[in-house]
Amino acid sequence: MQRGLDSETKKQLEEEEKKIINEEHWYLDLPELKEKESFIIEEQSFLLCEDLLYRRMSFRGFNPEVEKLMLQMNAKNKEEDIENETMELDVSDEEMARRYETLVGTIGKKFVKKRGQVNYEEDENGDIKPIKPKKMFLKPQDSNGCHTTWLQRCLVKVGGLFWSSSCWCL
Amino acid sequence: MAEAVPVAAESFAGCRARAARTVLGQVVLPGDELLLPEQEDPEGPGGAGERPLRLNPGTRTRVRVVCGPGLRRCGNRLLVTKCGRLRHKESGSGGGVYWVDSQQKRYVPVKGDHVIGIVTAKSGDIFKVDVGGSEPASLSYLAFEGATKRNRPNVQVGDLIYGQFVVANKDMEPEMVCIDSCGRANGMGVIGQDGLLFKVTLGLIRKLLAPDCEIIQEVGKLYPLEIVFGMNGRIWVKAKTIQQTLILANILEACEHMTTDQRKQIFSRLAET
Numbered sequence: 144m145q146r147g148l149d150s151e152t153k154k155q156l157e158e159e160e161k162k163i164i165n166e167e168h169w170y171l172d173l174p175e176l177k178e179k180e181s182f183i184i185e186e187q188s189f190l191l192c193e194d195l196l197y198r199r200m201s202f203r204g205f206n207p208e209v210e211k212l213m214l215q216m217n218a219k220n221k222e223e224d225i226e227n228e229t230m231e232l233d234v235s236d237e238e239m240a241r242r243y244e245t246l247v248g249t250i251g252k253k254f255v256k257k258r259g260q261v262n263y264e265e266d267e268n269g270d271i272k273p274i275k276p277k278k279m280f281l282k283p284q285d286s287n288g289c290h291t292t293w294l295q296r297c298l299v300k301v302g303g304l305f306w307s308s309s310c311w312c313l
Numbered sequence: 314m315a316e317a318v319p320v321a322a323e324s325f326a327g328c329r330a331r332a333a334r335t336v337l338g339q340v341v342l343p344g345d346e347l348l349l350p351e352q353e354d355p356e357g358p359g360g361a362g363e364r365p366l367r368l369n370p371g372t373r374t375r376v377r378v379v380c381g382p383g384l385r386r387c388g389n390r391l392l393v394t395k396c397g398r399l400r401h402k403e404s405g406s407g408g409g410v411y412w413v414d415s416q417q418k419r420y421v422p423v424k425g426d427h428v429i430g431i432v433t434a435k436s437g438d439i440f441k442v443d444v445g446g447s448e449p450a451s452l453s454y455l456a457f458e459g460a461t462k463r464n465r466p467n468v469q470v471g472d473l474i475y476g477q478f479v480v481a482n483k484d485m486e487p488e489m490v491c492i493d494s495c496g497r498a499n500g501m502g503v504i505g506q507d508g509l510l511f512k513v514t515l516g517l518i519r520k521l522l523a524p525d526c527e528i529i530q531e532v533g534k535l536y537p538l539e540i541v542f543g544m545n546g547r548i549w550v551k552a553k554t555i556q557q558t559l560i561l562a563n564i565l566e567a568c569e570h571m572t573t574d575q576r577k578q579i580f581s582r583l584a585e586t
Contacts, residue, residue, distance in 0.1 A: 182408075183349070183386040184379045187423045189544070192381040192402060192412045195522040198427050198542040199475070199500045202533035205552070209539060212500050 194220060333391070333411055337401050341413060345393040349378055349408065376408040382423075383413025416516045420445045420545040422481035427501070429510065429543030430474045430489065442474055442489055445512075445545045452476065456490035458498035466503070473504040473549060475541055504541055508551030509558050515546045517569045528568050531580050532561065 189195070197216035201209040330346035341347070380386055383395035393399075397415030404410060420428075422444065430442035433449060440452040452474065457466040468474070480488035491501040521529055522542055532538070538552040538561060548565060552558045560583065568576055 181386065181389065182351075182377050183389075183391060184377060185384075185386050186379050186410075187382050187421075188425050189382055189412070189423075189519060190425060191379065192400065192410050193519060193522075194524055195519065196524055196526075196529075197500075198522060198544070199540070200529065200533070200542075201539040203537035205537040206539045209500065216499075 196220075330390075333399065333401070336399050338398055340396065341393045341399045342396045343394050347384070347391045347393065347399075347411070349391060351376065351408075378408035379404070379410040381410050381412025383415055384411060414516070414519075416514060418512075418514050418546065420515060422446045422450065422478050422487040423544075424478050424481045426481070426544040427475065427477050428489075428545040429504070429541060429547040429549055430476060430545075431510075432468060432470050432472045432474060435468070435470055440468060440474075442476070444487070444489070444543075445547065446487060448486055450478070450487040450489045452489040452491070456492055457502060458492050458496065468503055473510060475501050475504050475543070477501060504549055505551070508539070508549050509562050510547055510549045511562050511566065512546050513548060513566055514569065515544070517565075518542055518544060518546055518548070520569070521565070527573075528565075528576065531576075532564065535580070535583060536561070 197213050197220075199209050200213055201207070204210065330348050333347040333349055336347070380391055383393065383397060385392050385394050391411075393413060395413045395415040395417070397413040400412050400414050402410045422428075428444045430444040430450060430452075432440050432452075433443045434441040438454055440454065441449045442452050444450050454460060454465055454468070455462070456476075457468075460466045474489070474491065476489040476491045477493070478487055479490050480486075491498060491503075493499050493501075520526065529540075532540075536552045536557045538550060538557070540551075540561075541549040543549075548562075550558055550561045550565070552561055564579065564583075567579075571579075
């Protein structure tokens with residue numbers, strides 16, 4: 144009786160000890176981290192503040208290279224935000240669509256494996272649909288007048304599917 | 314230039330923080346403390362009554378504010394480090410940019426600035442370039458357009474270099490390059506032969522480079538010429554003859570303290586000759 148109680152209390156004590164150790168182990172004694180993010184950004188350059196012009200200039204054709212560069216850079220600064228919105232289109236959406244319409248089939252073929260190759264056909268709506276090859280029983284060809292190969296292997300291609308059939312001739 | 318600068322008397326007191334909004338365009342002095350709109354003290358003078366009623370005042374809108382040259386962030390406070398007028402620019406998102414428009418002659422290298430430097434030494438792979446700062450900047454021989462280990466750029470001591478800072482802070486030697494991030498020169502590199510280099514104040518450079526600056530447009534009509542502006546206060550000009558170059562240099566130097574009428578008078582006189 145005494146021993147049983149002892150073992151129980153021993154266990155309890157051990158558990159408590161473990162708990163304390165665990166807590167000590169997994170607790171970081173650090174001050175609470177506060178939000179330190181600042182909403183003020185330091186920037187020592189005037190470039191960001193004032194919209195300055197391009198710093199190389201040439202006038203009246205003195206240095207055509209610089210003159211070109213200057214126009215380009217100054218225009219870029221001015222129209223940077225405008226240009227983003229109204230980007231000039233070289234090819235209109237419609238033209239693009241029309242062009243790709245014809246390409247769908249040709250490019251599509253490229254990605255279809257030989258085995259799964261199917262013919263495409265346009266139905267009355269202009270949609271492109273693959274024709275499903277009709278599966279049917281292939282009657283082994285009878286050899287009327289056939290030469291005397293007793294095992295003939297022939298490949299019959301129907302609708303892109305290869306069927307290998309062997310026929311027995313006697 | 315003619316307009317009177319309203320010096321805020323209370324700014325001499327120094328210790329009192331003022332709302333940045335109220336001192337826009339006014340003179341601020343080093344040591345002044347500014348309050349951003351969202352920091353404005355609700356118990357401040359006159360603040361309590363005038364403030365508009367806000368829905369859920371507990372949540373503050375955290376907008377990012379950029380403090381430009383002349384201002385310094387110190388913890389959550391915004392301090393002035395140069396004297397000049399306080400400027401503000403709205404930007405698309407956030408609280409915009411605040412900076413101090415100051416007059417100074419001493420250039421302090423800033424990352425990203427385009428400057429004109431003079432090559433003072435050539436040591437191995439690195440050129441030393443005098444840019445007018447406290448320390449000469451270093452410039453690698455590979456930092457030119459089209460330069461490779463085999464194909465060295467032709468740079469001699471005494472050449473003028475137009476370049477950009479990639480490293481510039483108070484603890485390190487400034488470093489220049491003559492290419493942009495794409496590896497193109499974009500006008501940077503060795504500035505051609507002849508021409509005249511002279512120094513002006515940093516404020517004048519910014520004034521001349523402002524998009525609506527009439528001086529440059531008028532100058533451009535006078536003669537065929539080429540100008541390079543360095544943010545370090547150096548201007549390089551070149552015209553067809555030495556006389557024209559000298560005239561241009563003098564005009565650009567003098568126009569800092571001229572009124573519009575005076576300037577127009579001089580330009581019309583020059584156009585006649």
